[in-house]
Amino acid sequence: MPDLALVTAAEISRLAGVTRATVSNWRRRHPDFPAPSGGTEASPAYDLASVRAWLAARGQLPADSPADALRAKLTTKAAPLWLLPLVLAAGRMGPGELKDVIALPDEILMSRLGLAVEPYHDYVPGIDNQRYRDESADLLRALLRSVAEVGAVPTAEALAEYNSDDMASGGNYQTPVPLSELIADLLVTPGEPYPATVFDPACGGGGLLIAAGTRGATELYGQDVVAGLAAQAAVRIALETPNAGVTVRVGDSMRADGFPGLMTEAVLCAPPYGDRDWGHEELAYDPRWMFTLPPKSEPELAWAQHCLSHTPQGGRVVMLMPPATAERAAGRRIRAELVRTGTLRAVIALPAGAAPPLHIGLHLWLLQRPYQQTTPAQHVLFVDTAAANARRTDKTATRRPTADWPALSSLVLGTWREYDLHPDAFDAIPGTAHAVPVVDLLDDAVDLTPARHVRATPAVAPPEELAATALAVRDRLRRAAAGLTALSGGQHWPPAGSTARDWRQATVADLLRGDALSLVRAPLMVHRAADASRDESDQVRTLTTQDVLNRRPASGPAERAGEEITIETGDVILPEILHHGASVARVATDADAGHLLGRQLYLLRPDPTRFDPWFLAGFLAAEDNLNAAANGTSIVRVDVRRLRLPLLPLSEQHRYAMAFRRLHTMRVAADLANRLADEAARVLSAGLTEGALLPPDTDT
Template identity: 70%
Template sequence: MTAAEISRLAGVTRATVSNWRRRHPDFPAPVGGTETSPAYDLSAVRTWLAARGQLPANSAKDDLRAALRSDAPDSATLGLLPAALAAGLLGPEESKNLIALPDREMLAGLTAAIESRSDQIPGVDDVSVAAQYPDLVRTLLRCVAEDGAVPAAEILVEEHLDETAGGSYPTPAPLVELMASLLSAPDKSYPARVLDPACGSGGLLVAAGKRGATQLYAQDVVTGQAALAAITIATTLPEAQLDVRVGDSLRADAFPGLLADAVLCAPPYGERDWGNEELAYDPRWIFALPPKSESELAWLQHCLSHTQQGGTVIMLMPPATAERAAGRRIRAELLRSGTLRAVIALPVGAAPPLHISLHLWLLHRDPTSPGQNVLFIDTAETDGRPTGDTGTRRAATDWHRLSTVVLDSWREYDLRPDAFDALPGTARTVPVVELLNEAVDLTPARHVRVTAAPTQPEELAATAHAVRDRLRRAAAGLTALSGGQNWPPAGAEPQTWRQATIADLLRGDALSLVRAPTIGRRAADSTRPETSSTRTLTVQDVLTRRPASGPIDHAGDEIKIEAGDVILPELLHHGRSVARVADTADAGQLLGRHLHLLRPDPTRFDPWFLAGFLAAEENLNAAASGTSIVRVDVRRLRIPLLPTSEQHRYAMAFRRLHTIRVAADLANRLADETARVLSAGLTEGALLPPETAT
């Protein structure tokens, strides 16, 4: 194993591993590799780490990675994917029963299932790998039983993923749900046949399958991604008809002649080598040959070529596609034919790349009923408030509110395209003839944020007075909270306490630690109703101190939050984090992914005391590892061991600080709103500047 793998195994940085090598003469000597990248014996490293208490408890995923390094070449790992899929479909209990059998019986129990599933996973040529490595298969089965088939498959395909592919980004789960929901119509059944020609790990098709799609088609140029998509979809939707292929959809279309009911696609962006010259006479270019710089418009026409009459295409596009001069001709043809129905602008930071506002394009292939206008939705105003404690001014995306605005607007427009009631500043329809100008600019902000009807001066003055009054009251409350008693010094030297790690406290049953299950282990349950009051607490909810806002995942093993739980994000955001103490409003909500939930024994720990010390910067930094993505090992966090009476004193102080932060958030929002209202009044001519500068 390499130094980087040692750092992951021990949960420390690579710099720490380098220090160990220099400072400890008994550190294991390299057994291979090169001078700049030496390799070490796994068992020797484990022994050395264990002797110093640096070896975390082994997980099934760690065991699988170690077994793959020592037992099988990279070229053989794809051949184990059918075994992972077969074990995932058997279920945890049957997988555990197979593990207990001798090698021959274990392999015999899997063989039939492996052979029946091998044709579902693209890129797998040799299914005899399982028979060659029985010990490795046993480790794989243990990983599937404990963590699920998808996490196990992710480990198997790690060496086969092209992580450097430019323009390819993961699509966030809330955006996946929104794109799939846009295909739903109240009076129509969900599209049965759905295609994703750039499927990645298959999230869009999983979301479509949960809503009623029964025939799923997928293609991806990266072998590992296509294989992972096949396993993700097959384990989540075992009854669906699935066909996943490997290949470049533009250069080597794997589904010639397929006409799907709908296409969902988040294509790669900004590709210049997409085959412009060799595909110059391709029949898919029904509007025009896309310029070399407009690969997104090539993907768009590819998707339309696979859509039957009356079908819908939903694509995630970069904002430049809506206004670049090179694509003007194709945009004009999309408008003239009535194919383009809506363009939706997402807030900046809603999906990677995080520095731009991505767009959703909705297209409908029905030349017999061309649209006379296009719906534009700008969701910039539906995002959350600044994240405050994270040290960034980027707003957190309120996905619940955003999805509600988008879905309600689209469904109203789809039902009455010629009688849509505009939402000022958010959504409006524009006649096609107005869009067919010299620029053919389809950027939603250009059409939604048009000049509003003149506001009556007296009405705006009253609004400004009301918002200024709210700001004064909020500022007064913040001033009162920040005053009061002094915070005296502890003495000549800082206080020190006897401390224990979270791992120690877990062993002593002083608290329990839970996390939301991964996507791969969550089972769909579309029959269970979703109540309007139940939401999922997300990382952004914790960071911004707002109520739970995420959608329900409809899983059978979700974690329900209880009052007094302490919730901490898994990752550091700009070097900082916050710990949330669940109150009665949080009770009953669901725990989202990438969050740790600590449930203390109330007779031994005050939750506010626990939260205050958990979120200390020094504590977090000591338990963090990573560079661009900094992950907190919650088990290494330290908590002072104080009597409960002393804990309550600290808890009251931490709770007061939390109240100050909440009041500051409110004052900040009201200050922004006040400035916006007054500025609008001045620029619209409805208000006059004050006579004095005070």
């Protein structure tokens, strides 16, 4: 697209590095926003030069970050997918080599990059060989600078943002990183090596294969029907698992299997949901249907059999499934065969909010292709994490629940591994996990919904013991509520005047250049500490994004990469990704000091003679500040260098810092009171329904 061109609202959001909702707000709230110059009423278009001028006047035109410069270039260039091989080539260059290449004259640069990407054209599926031309020099340099400063993976994601509309496909959702890691961890068997070969027939952006590769898989295979997603997956997997062999192909896995005859030790898959156009008619006699042809309305059961067809005897499959697959009448016959043959090992119900679509709780199905001439498994494990997670749910500004991933992963992995070791002697966990005999499942419905099998009535506690427990919980709740009341009342918060204060501000990028702050991030490639250092790793933990969002101590396992970042008291830590449009900044205390900084976290270390860390954290986490520095669509990232801070004397900063610290203490107290209220209500409700407690006397 030439410079003097029209841009849509989506392209403006990429140009400014903000969300589309922010652009919509600008259009509604600012009369001086450029009027449409073309397009349609439903999709207006705007003059690019006018938009640039308006953004520059407001200080919204990115200039500091190479990643922003790349996004700006992409609004004037077509088909950025052809740049993916260059991202891979640049990601494998050293910092010195990148710097030298960027400095080359245009003609030599084109020749040098052409040679650099030649080995990767066949590696990245769906990308034709490209000859770089001199007119692309600015764009290519912007890409190289982005790789040099922010890394190859974020640069590839910037290209993905540009093509997100073209790559959208009904029923496809991006699997969150914590869930991808949990799914990959379900293949871990204590004392045995990780599966060497892993396949994902609906790989999307490659998240499941990346998780498998970082855990030890050495051969990774993927396929996706969307060419752009397959290309991104090939690049991302190669960058994040450099020691693994990677093969990714484009195509419809059901109609045109890109790996006929491939047998892998394990398959991980999050298939598209509810896609009835999966090839039911033309695939009626396909040899993959080991448990009969699935009905047209059961595409997920077709995917399950496709995955099993790529595993040998004993090969394992982990799938992310919609809950309806466990109970729909049309799939009863295939479910019965999965149970009867011992192929279905476990069904695990996740809490709502663990993965999109966020309003439902998805299921994990663990399958294993049975060995011939062996007795089929006699039990199926059912785990319901929804009830356990509900008491630890974090409520965001949109009141959507989010999973407590460390607790959820610990529960799922611990339960599964215990069952996998002793399937016939598994001790049920009341209300959470139960191994159900196969014969009890083969009824008219073959309903595999975990909640139907694990929510049995637990053993009733003695009434006197339960009454004493309830009294203790209520006493703790009263003390917590009294503390919260004291923190939230009392002092008067006066108005600033007839109008809000207007400060002189500077961006974090300006402050970094002036050495008022230093910015560090955890290395991209990390691995867990070896067993030999277990004593140390039991004490040193990794601060994760969820730890920051939930205001809890560091909970992640110690990770070693040779360049790990150790947290110091007074550091300010901010998540890179916005969660439902909100975030928090954490000031490291003595309890955090010595632990390691996790991935997807920024760490700002202020000069104590120039900035109070609590002042810094309070203004960094302001909603307007975060939204103005955010970019992306499905994954919204914060460019910390674009965040703005008021320039105030240190003495005045201390006043604001005390206020922000008081608000933090109030939030912590509210979290405690909320947890205790949930616990008290649960204990009292259980006592009433179990007959151990009587209702209170209504006369008192």
